Amino acid sequence: MKPDIAFVGAGNVAFRFSLALQEKGYNISTVYSRTEKSRDRLVRALRANGSDTKAAGRLQDLQEASLVVIAVTDDAIPQLVEEMAAVFSWTDSDNAAEKAVSRRLPAVVHTSGATPLQVLQPLADLGCACGVMYPLMTLSRNKNIEFRDVPLLLEASTDGLGTLLDSMAEDLGGEHYFYSSEDRLKMHVAAVFTTNFVNYLLGLAFPIVQHDHPLLIPSTIEAVRNAFLHTPASTLTGPARRGDMETIHKHLEVLQKMGLTEQEEIYRLLTDKILKKYHPEDR
Amino acid sequence: MKPDIAFVGAGNVAFRFSLALQEKGYNISTVYSRTEKSRDRLVRALRANGSDTKAAGRLQDLQEASLVVIAVTDDAIPQLVEEMAAVFSWTDSDNAAEKAVSRRLPAVVHTSGATPLQVLQPLADLGCACGVMYPLMTLSRNKNIEFRDVPLLLEASTDGLGTLLDSMAEDLGGEHYFYSSEDRLKMHVAAVFTTNFVNYLLGLAFPIVQHDHPLLIPSTIEAVRNAFLHTPASTLTGPARRGDMETIHKHLEVLQKMGLTEQEEIYRLLTDKILKKYHPEDR
Structure with a gap:
């Protein structure tokens, strides 16, 4: 079954990636971005294809998705991950430990070539499956691109997420390979x-x-x-x-x-x- | 009417250029080159398509063609032009002046991007129409190339040669433009x-x-x-x-x-x- 996907970021990569996934039948449930203008523009583009994508203003809203794709600038990732980890670990129950265990946390991937998987460790520590889906191509909001022409370099902390990323890449149609953070940086x-x-x-x-x-x-x-x-x-x-x-x-x-x-x-x-x-x- | 063409040089440019012209119905009558091996290889390639191309060992033999294409390395051109001019001006008649006037000298073009038309002046002084036909592409003997994909930059000292080069370029099928030596160098x-x-x-x-x-x-x-x-x-x-x-x-x-x-x-x-x-x- 195809997971509900939330995007963090609404720039060039988020724009092209989310629309390409939507076209392949994935539901893009949520877009979170600090820049309201680009967020709303992306939400409109996704809704134009018939989805009921939500424009999220709070990181909390990401938890409803099965997969969160972080597509922000490289240097914004560490701070964002800290904030996501703080939100994901928070619960209003008295029995915090029990609630945390019973909650299904989303898997989280980033799309950066230069950033190691390790940057997601605070989320991995909470129990999130973590990974990377790096498109080896300059993407531009203004230019449609066939994702079957975009090689994808994948990485995953769990077999389950690995299988999911592999089938997403397969759906997008291009070449895709599992790469270590070190080889991806090269x-x-x-x-x-x-x-x-x-x-x-x-x-x-x-x-x-x-x-x-x-x-x-x-x-x-x-x-x-x-x-x-x-x-x-x-x-x-x-x-x-x-x-x-x-x-x-x-x-x-x-x-x-x-x-x-x-x-x-x-x-x-x-x-x-x-x-x-x-x-x-x-x- | 298509002119008989002689090539000086039998390297990558001469190889591709002469075969492309032959394919478009031009008779490559003569190949002159100091390197016997490459000269004979080119002559064989041209003859394989049914021509009776001659392997020339003397610059004298070039005079029979209507057009001589110089396709040698840039730094070999000036010396070669001197030698050609010496040969073209030579006559065994007692009445040298009269013979020179009555002889039809071939037009001469080179194929170099960095070399000005001016380099052919010793031949122009004898009365040769002089020009340039520079293919804006790295040509390789080992790789067939469609000349319709090769832009040609042309230059000619006379209107007649200009018309000829233009129609040759038209026959080859690609883009072609008249360029000054200065703009060609750029x-x-x-x-x-x-x-x-x-x-x-x-x-x-x-x-x-x-x-x-x-x-x-x-x-x-x-x-x-x-x-x-x-x-x-x-x-x-x-x-x-x-x-x-x-x-x-x-x-x-x-x-x-x-x-x-x-x-x-x-x-x-x-x-x-x-x-x-x-x-x-x-x-």
């Missing part, structure tokens, strides 16, 4: 190189050719494709790889003339790295 | 950022996650797609963009622990650049 670092830093380089390239930058699309896609198909080392080309100093000087001259100092600096640095690797004898 | 620099340097970054990422690197394919492709669809600046995400110092420290720790010093250095540098741009107040 994948997160690597993704910074292949997405954020690649984006930074493209951002340096565009001003050099201005409105003509779309001409670079085929060669850029081909370079990425080839690197993954073979290995980057085997498919590296260009003046630095060839040790073609004359072209390198011409390029630096262009950047200088255009007054693009950041481009010039990065060009020098990366060219130097590649020359050192492939033409150490000339150095 | 596009060439930009391509170093978007292909060679992007490849270098992917080469840094793979060892961090080793055999699991294919998991990075969807997010990498998506980052490139988004950057071109919008602008890199508007689609940049990640810890540096957010100013998330804690995640940045975690990432650096991972790279340190793994002993990946080059990765650590580049991570620091690019993160610093992005932080300076988006969080100058924190610096």
Whole structure:
């Protein structure tokens, strides 16, 4: 049976993740977020598909769900977990111990690549099954994405939650793997190189050719494709790889003339790295 | 009428370019290259499609073609042009001036992004129409490529050659534009950022996650797609963009622990650049 799911956070990840799960038949019962505006926007989007999702103003409301998905910024997680643990452990009964045992606490997962499972320990100590469901993709509220194209890295403190996360990932349709917190962090670092830093380089390239930058699309896609198909080392080309100093000087001259100092600096640095690797004898 | 074409050089660019033109009905009459092995391999490949392409050992043989395509490394072009000019201007007649005028010299183009049209001046001085046909794509002998996916940047010293290059590019099927030598060089620099340097970054990422690197394919492709669809600046995400110092420290720790010093250095540098741009107040 598909669990009722509550989301904490209503940003890009919560937006895309909750709608994707809803589409696969999961009931998103509750959205809690400190930012009322984004919370209500997400609740409206979910309700538009026929659910009766509640906008929650108190962490207490999360307890009714079977699974709570924490999708807030990394640095907000520890404090949030403390507060959730305080709320989840609270009971108005005189016989606190008995009530706590009889209550079914929700399982809790976060969606962060860089945050270890360990961050959920205060909730695990209360008896919550804890886990991670990290989408290896930049998600944006403004852009629909097919979750079958999004690899999911999973982690779970209990077999039961592991089985649940696995079947949720299966429903979403993409590749999914169980990853330790340590390996997930490594994948997160690597993704910074292949997405954020690649984006930074493209951002340096565009001003050099201005409105003509779309001409670079085929060669850029081909370079990425080839690197993954073979290995980057085997498919590296260009003046630095060839040790073609004359072209390198011409390029630096262009950047200088255009007054693009950041481009010039990065060009020098990366060219130097590649020359050192492939033409150490000339150095 | 389609011109007889001679190629000088038999490397990756000559290989792909000549076969693509042959496929579109151009007769590749001659291949000249100092490297006999690659020359004969290309001649065999062209003949396999039914042409009677000659392997030329002397620059003299190029004069029979209507168009000579120079596809050698950038730094070999000037010397080659000198030699071609010497051969093309030579005649065994007593009445040298008259013979030179009556001879039809071939048009000559090179395929280099970083080399100005000007490099062909010794041939232009003899009366050759001169031009450039630069494929904005890394070509590899080992990999077939659809030329309709390869933008071509053209330049021509005469209207006649311009019309010819335009119709050749039209036959090959891709986007093509007339570019000045100066603008072509700029596009060439930009391509170093978007292909060679992007490849270098992917080469840094793979060892961090080793055999699991294919998991990075969807997010990498998506980052490139988004950057071109919008602008890199508007689609940049990640810890540096957010100013998330804690995640940045975690990432650096991972790279340190793994002993990946080059990765650590580049991570620091690019993160610093992005932080300076988006969080100058924190610096």
